[in-house]
Amino acid sequence: MTPQKLKPIAVAGASGRMGHTLIEAIWAADDCHLAGALDMTGSAALGLDAGAFSGRVTGTTVTDSLHVGLQGASCLIDFTRPEGSLAHLKVCRELGVQAVIGTTGFTDAQKSEIRDIAQDIAIVMAPNMSVGVNVTLKLLQMAAQALSTGYDIEIIEAHHRHKVDAPSGTALKMGEVMAQAMGRDLKQCAVYERYGHTGEREASSIGFSTIRGGDIVGDHTVLFAGIGERIEVTHKSSSRATYAQGSLRAVRFLAAQKNGLFDMFDVLNLR
Incomplete structure (x- = not known):
């Protein structure tokens, strides 16, 4: 498969447990590649290769700059915190980047903001991606x-x-x-x-x-x-890997969407 056909994906919370699992899943997928790795300011992972935790060289450096981390990505996968996810989504809308959101704990007001953002970009949001x-x-x-x-x-x-x-x-x-x-x-x-x-x-x-x-x-x-x-x-x-595999299925689903808010029932055709 040529690089042009690979789905470029950015991962938020790249140094966390779920971030590591997502990076491993993207590395193993033959139709995806890691285009960006985001983490919080002050993280010890900043400036390191995103695969350093596993001894791999991905060629992608962990950054706290949303614009740098999302540059070249077609989709962001985010399992962070509500406030962080909202900030990420606003930049995704600005850059035309799709998003898969596995973050939980959103308030009704925050969910309303996400619905508004989804008028411009395609988002899959679900409390569980499994x-x-x-x-x-x-x-x-x-x-x-x-x-x-x-x-x-x-x-x-x-x-x-x-x-x-x-x-x-x-x-x-x-x-x-x-x-x-x-x-x-x-x-x-x-x-x-x-x-x-x-x-x-x-x-x-x-x-x-x-x-x-x-x-x-x-x-x-x-x-x-x-x-x-x-x-x-x-x-x-028994493993976070199931959430990562579901997230990649969501990324593949979004490839055919222009905008709108979807969930895993849409991805899995369970309607």
């Missing part, structure tokens, strides 16, 4: 429609000790998908905390439980508890 997780979301949509009455729904999620937002973006997406399938508003039926005398469980509620510890990559279980039976739908991630 193909398996998104197939799980489709299964949950179907289950919620069939089990909308007589079953109590609880979402239990576990992640590593470094995760800063709770519940996880994936858990919230699971709740949104199921609530929508049942004609409910998650903002009205979600229960995030239980302590003390809580009273009986509200039948229409969707409960969330959060676990943080160790190096858990990401576990999610949805429990449908009925009378005389329980149904559990579980997805467990």
Whole structure:
């Protein structure tokens, strides 16, 4: 494959755990190449080759300059923080660079800003880029429609000790998908905390439980508890590589898009 046909990709948060995983995946893909590597000002990785962590020479230097890091890239993959991702997207719009956003924890106002930016560039944004997780979301949509009455729904999620937002973006997406399938508003039926005398469980509620510890990559279980039976739908991630592979599928999907805001259901044709 000639270099002209390779998809030039920039990675935000290049020195982080997910950044390293993305760089490895791009290196291994025969239709992609690393065109830019971004990191925060003050990062020890600045000025180093983006592949230095693995002993590889990619020819791409880690930089804190958005314009330098995005120069020559057709798409940015970003798994950083909401404020950083928004700043990156604004420069992407300026330069005409597409974006795959795996960042979680956006506020409603920030999501509105992203929708506005997507009028000018194509963006795939999803709280979880894993193909398996998104197939799980489709299964949950179907289950919620069939089990909308007589079953109590609880979402239990576990992640590593470094995760800063709770519940996880994936858990919230699971709740949104199921609530929508049942004609409910998650903002009205979600229960995030239980302590003390809580009273009986509200039948229409969707409960969330959060676990943080160790190096858990990401576990999610949805429990449908009925009378005389329980149904559990579980997805467990053992490696961040699944998020990277899903991100590259999103990059390939965006190659045919001019503008608009998409998610992994669009990428995987799960509509």
